[in-house]
Amino acid sequence: xxxxxxxxxxxxxxxxxxxxxxxxxxxxxxxxxxxxxxxxxxxxxxxxxxxxxxxxxxxxxxxxxxxxxxxxxxxxxxxxxxxxxxxxxxxxxxxxxxxxxxxxxxxxxxxxxxxxxxxxxxxxxxxxxxxxxxxxxxxxxxxxxxxxxxxxxxxxxxxxxxxxxxxxxxxxxxxxxxxxxxxxxxxxxxxxxxxxxxxxxxxxxxxxxxxxxxxxxxxxxxxxxxxxxxxxxxxxxxxxxxxxxxxxxxxxxxxxxxxxxxxxxxxxxxxxxxxxxxxxxxxxxxxxxxxxxxxxxxxxxxxxxxxxxxxxxxxxxxxxxxxxxxxxxxxxxxxxxxxxxxxxxxxxxxxxxxxxxxxxxxxxxxxxxxxxxxxxxxx
Amino acid sequence: xxxxxxxxxxxxxxxxxxxxxxxxxxxxxxxxxxxxxxxxxxxxxxxxxxxxxxxxxxxxxxxxxxxxxxxxxxxxxxxxxxxxxxxxxxxxxxxxxxxxxxxxxxxxxxxxxxxxxxxxxxxxxxxxxxxxxxxxxxxxxxxxxxxxxxxxxxxxxxxxxxxxxxxxxxxxxxxxxxxxxxxxxxxxxxxxxxxxxxxxxxxxxxxxxxxxxxxxxxxxxxxxxxxxxxxxxxxxxxxxxxxxxxxxxxxxxxxxxxxxxxxxxxxxxxxxxxxxxxxxxxxxxxxxxxxxxxxxxxxxxxxxxxxxxxxxxxxxxxxxxxxxxxxxxxxxxxxxxxxxxxxxxxxxxxxxxxxxxxxxxxxxxxxxxxxxxxxxxxxxxxxxxxxxxxxxxxxxxxxxxxxxxxxxxxxxxxxxxxxxxxxxxxxxxxxxxxxxxxxxxxxxxxxxxxxxxxxxxxxxxxxxxxxxxxxxxxxxxxxxxxxxxxxxxxxxxxxxxxxxxxxxxxxxxxxxxxxxxxxxxxxxxxxxxxxxxxxxxxxxxxxxxxxxxxxxxxxxxxxxxxxxxxxxxxxxxxxxxxxxxxxxxxxxxxxxxxxxxxxxxxxxxxxxxxxxxxxxx
Numbered sequence: 004x005x006x007x008x009x010x011x012x013x014x015x016x017x018x019x020x021x022x023x024x025x026x027x028x029x030x031x032x033x034x035x036x037x038x039x040x041x042x043x044x045x046x047x048x049x050x051x052x053x054x055x056x057x058x059x060x061x062x063x064x065x066x067x068x069x070x071x072x073x074x075x076x077x078x079x080x081x082x083x084x085x086x087x088x089x090x091x092x093x094x095x096x097x098x099x100x101x102x103x104x105x106x107x108x109x110x111x112x113x114x115x116x117x118x119x120x121x122x123x124x125x126x127x128x129x130x131x132x133x134x135x136x137x138x139x140x141x142x143x144x145x146x147x148x149x150x151x152x153x154x155x156x157x158x159x160x161x162x163x164x165x166x167x168x169x170x171x172x173x174x175x176x177x178x179x180x181x182x183x184x185x186x187x188x189x190x191x192x193x194x195x196x197x198x199x200x201x202x203x204x205x206x207x208x209x210x211x212x213x214x215x216x217x218x219x220x221x222x223x224x225x226x227x228x229x230x231x232x233x234x235x236x237x238x239x240x241x242x243x244x245x246x247x248x249x250x251x252x253x254x255x256x257x258x259x260x261x262x263x264x265x266x267x268x269x270x271x272x273x274x275x276x277x278x279x280x281x282x283x284x285x286x287x288x289x290x291x292x293x294x295x296x297x298x299x300x301x302x303x304x305x306x307x308x309x310x311x312x313x314x315x316x317x318x319x320x321x322x323x324x325x326x327x328x329x330x331x332x333x334x335x336x337x338x339x340x341x342x343x344x345x346x347x348x349x350x351x352x353x354x355x356x357x358x359x360x361x362x363x364x365x366x367x368x369x370x371x372x373x374x375x376x377x378x379x380x381x382x
Numbered sequence: 383x384x385x386x387x388x389x390x391x392x393x394x395x396x397x398x399x400x401x402x403x404x405x406x407x408x409x410x411x412x413x414x415x416x417x418x419x420x421x422x423x424x425x426x427x428x429x430x431x432x433x434x435x436x437x438x439x440x441x442x443x444x445x446x447x448x449x450x451x452x453x454x455x456x457x458x459x460x461x462x463x464x465x466x467x468x469x470x471x472x473x474x475x476x477x478x479x480x481x482x483x484x485x486x487x488x489x490x491x492x493x494x495x496x497x498x499x500x501x502x503x504x505x506x507x508x509x510x511x512x513x514x515x516x517x518x519x520x521x522x523x524x525x526x527x528x529x530x531x532x533x534x535x536x537x538x539x540x541x542x543x544x545x546x547x548x549x550x551x552x553x554x555x556x557x558x559x560x561x562x563x564x565x566x567x568x569x570x571x572x573x574x575x576x577x578x579x580x581x582x583x584x585x586x587x588x589x590x591x592x593x594x595x596x597x598x599x600x601x602x603x604x605x606x607x608x609x610x611x612x613x614x615x616x617x618x619x620x621x622x623x624x625x626x627x628x629x630x631x632x633x634x635x636x637x638x639x640x641x642x643x644x645x646x647x648x649x650x651x652x653x654x655x656x657x658x659x660x661x662x663x664x665x666x667x668x669x670x671x672x673x674x675x676x677x678x679x680x681x682x683x684x685x686x687x688x689x690x691x692x693x694x695x696x697x698x699x700x701x702x703x704x705x706x707x708x709x710x711x712x713x714x715x716x717x718x719x720x721x722x723x724x725x726x727x728x729x730x731x732x733x734x735x736x737x738x739x740x741x742x743x744x745x746x747x748x749x750x751x752x753x754x755x756x757x758x759x760x761x762x763x764x765x766x767x768x769x770x771x772x773x774x775x776x777x778x779x780x781x782x783x784x785x786x787x788x789x790x791x792x793x794x795x796x797x798x799x800x801x802x803x804x805x806x807x808x809x810x811x812x813x814x815x816x817x818x819x820x821x822x823x824x825x826x827x828x829x830x831x832x833x834x835x836x837x838x839x840x841x842x843x844x845x846x847x848x849x850x851x852x853x854x855x856x857x858x859x860x861x862x863x864x865x866x867x868x869x870x871x872x873x874x875x876x877x878x879x880x881x882x883x884x885x886x887x888x889x890x891x892x893x894x895x896x897x898x899x900x901x902x903x904x905x906x907x908x909x910x911x912x913x914x915x916x917x918x919x920x921x922x923x924x925x926x927x928x929x930x931x932x933x934x935x936x937x938x939x940x941x942x943x944x945x946x947x948x949x950x951x952x953x954x955x956x957x958x959x960x961x962x963x964x965x966x967x968x969x970x971x972x973x974x975x976x977x978x979x980x981x982x983x984x985x986x987x988x989x990x991x992x993x994x995x996x997x998x999x
Contacts, residue, residue: 203941205945226940251946282949287952322956370943372943374942374944378960
């Protein structure tokens with residue numbers, strides 16, 4: 004089957020940096036300190052240049068099936084600027100019928116009018132960073148929105164005509180109780196959305212939260228707590244019309260994020276913006292991480308690519324196993340060697356996998372232990 | 383060298399003086415020997431290097447002498463006569479008592495060298511007693527009198543008290559600056575008797591050292607007692623009746639100098655082409671095959687390993703390298719014994735027997751350094767004799783050999799230990815020895831504030847951490863010497879450690895029943911810290927037979943999955959998993975439980991730092 008083409012657009016701006024965040028994003032003050040001309044106001048032009056230069060350097064006859072604006076906070080940019088980028092992508096590559104166009108959004112950086120402008124400009128899907136309904140959890144995470152704002156934004160998005168609406172949750176943080184999570188989930192299942200992503204909190208080294216943990220001001224996040232909350236999320240969502248389709252993602256029928264499925268099914272995608280990764284046919288490429296360096300390359304009509312990696316056949320096989328195993332649709336057995344096959348049988352006996360036709364699929368228990376299992380199946 | 387220098391094989395015994403230096407590590411023996419080489423002119427000052435006689439790197443680094451040497455020094459004494467001094471160096475550690483005794487047997491005199499700032503140490507005292515048993519003339523010497531901390535009067539009185547001489551008889555030197563060394567050599571000539579032997583009797587020579595040389599084979603160091611040993615002659619080893627032909631004979635001065643022969647009272651070396659020091663054993667008597675002596679010089683003893691430990695390569699594929707390395711070391715180490723052993727937890731390795739802990743450490747260090755091997759060694763243990771109700775008996779050198787079934791009695795080796803300490807530490811030492819099942823036999827004041835304590839202790843208690851404990855509890859001031867004296871019956875049990883129900887052979891230990899519980903609790907807690915969580919709950923149990931005496935639980939790992947895996951995460955995540963998989967390959971499987979190698983190393987180590995380090999990884 005021919006591989007489909009997606010496009011990821013990175014928007015490296017945030018109003019403030021959350022304590023747990025280690026993404027490639029910058030506040031206006033940080034960009035100013037770094038002495039770059041990159042800013043919210045000038046960003047779209049550079050992105051549009053990368054799209055045009057990239058398409059010229061590497062023409063691709065395929066129409067784009069999915070677009071995903073991530074960050075950072077894409078909605079810090081004026082809606083018209085995001086639409087301009089989208090138009091440029093459409094003009095260069097063309098869009099497939101019913102193309103999915105998603106943007107991530109911060110609940111407190113959108114209004115009804117803003118969302119309407121995005122929808123009218125071609126966006127079909129919006130994903131809100133809700134994280135939690137408990138204000139003390141939001142405070143620990145250093146999120147700036149109030150819990151109720153998300154549901155207001157969801158209603159605006161629905162009114163604007165978005166086909167798909169998602170919210171992101173962070174669970175297992177040190178401030179969260181079981182009751183906090185249940186109340187968050189109650190809000191989620193009451194909202195008019197068709198997709199939920201739920202991520203356990205990982206305290207990444209180098210973040211402010213990691214420093215607090217090191218100093219003993221905040222306890223470390225517990226894997227055991229996260230492990231006990233995951234089934235709460237899964238069963239609540241499943242009894243309310245959602246089902247899991249990836250380890251951290253649940254959707255109502257037809258609500259699956261097609262763009263993200265492209266990652267796990269090893270399709271091709273363009274990477275636009277600083278630090279963005281791209282994949283084409285077994286080669287992974289990534290752009291300069293810092294906006295200044297990336298912008299300088301664009302300004303000189305040079306490739307913004309920092310480096311690339313051509314995967315060996317075995318690396319490709321390992322990635323297939325790693326990615327496909329995360330999906331509900333499962334891992335086709337023909338990716339496994341004979342040794343891997345016997346490991347899969349072991350895992351079925353251990354209750355980590357179940358066999359569905361010619362595929363193996365993670366069980367409830369297996370979903371929490373997928374990484375160790377992936378490495379075993381590589382044999 | 384002067385033309386009138388007496389030549390080997392033609393030296394009148396009356397001008398020969400054979401002596402050794404008895405000293406503790408760091409008290410300056412090697413520096414004194416260096417100074418003697420210089421003063422007698424056998425080493426050109428330009429070629430002098432520190433500790434000339436210590437050949438091995440480990441010796442030079444640790445400042446100790448493992449293998450002895452013998453050097454022939456020409457010396458014109460104050461009386462105008464040209465003498466031949468043979469300085470026989472002795473190994474300086476408790477494990478090598480037998481080798482020391484053979485070196486002493488080759489001498490008529492001994493220089494008792496003591497640091498004027500520290501006083502005599504336990505091992506020196508023990509070797510002094512050995513020298514007195516051998517009827518050696520003792521010349522007491524205080525070294526390092528140039529140090530600001532030196533207390534020559536105090537320690538002269540102490541030495542005089544121990545030997546029974548006048549404090550004025552104690553010589554005071556500085557090997558570093560050379561002060562008093564010529565006087566010392568003159569005293570040695572005056573006081574030490576010349577060797578006595580029958581030049582016409584059948585030849586008899588004592589082997590006091592035997593060293594393997596890659597190019598020449600075994601070099602045997604001998605002291606001729608009777609007769610003469612000449613090149614091309616056939617000699618016989620009296621303990622084995624093996625016959626070898628002498629390819630070369632000579633003296634060391636300080637490089638080997640071949641000669642036609644060596645005669646009565648002389649000290650020299652011979653080479654026969656044998657490739658293994660076991661064919662030329664320390665303590666054996668050499669005679670001539672053609673005209674053998676009727677009786678040996680006596681005192682020969684087979685080296686007897688007292689401490690056993692399993693040595694395993696960290697990387698299982700290094701097993702053949704370890705075997706080759708042990709085969710090579712054995713050529714130069716008659717006391718080293720080993721046989722292949724396999725452990726469920728550690729794979730293939732060798733059960734090795736050593737004279738003692740230092741011997742173990744030295745062998746291990748040489749294997750790691752000279753053969754570039756990374757090794758795990760199991761906790762050292764001693765030989766047990768286990769008598770069963772049915773009358774049968776088992777010799778146990780490894781906890782895994784400890785029999786099941788009805789045990790009537792267990793015997794363990796005991797040692798007679800001498801501890802020298804400043805009197806302020808007597809209480810803490812008594813406490814330590816009591817914890818270690820020791821029995822106090824006596825206590826003597828060597829001087830106002832220094833005490834000699836005599837204990838009987840189980841050897842097993844000594845090999846487990848005793849020396850470190852003694853040093854740390856006495857801020858390094860106490861010194862220890864011991865020798866094995868026999869065995870005693872004791873209430874000993876084997877404690878097994880079970881991981882998920884499977885015994886881990888490497889962690890089994892034979893301990894006194896009173897300590898079984900604390901050993902079990904300690905090991906279970908240590909392993910809980912060291913073993914990562916698995917996909918299932920892992921009980922860690924300590925058991926005596928079928929009876930569980932301690933238990934810890936490693937809870938099951940419940941979550942092992944990255945929350946996010948999107949486009950930008952894929953490469954990084956794949957590499958992370960690849961690295962983890964590599965790490966798993968180095969894990970050892972105990973049943974279904976994956977145990978990192980660091981956990982074995984840390985659990986087997988008595989050093990808490992090692993445990994902390996492994997945990998940090």
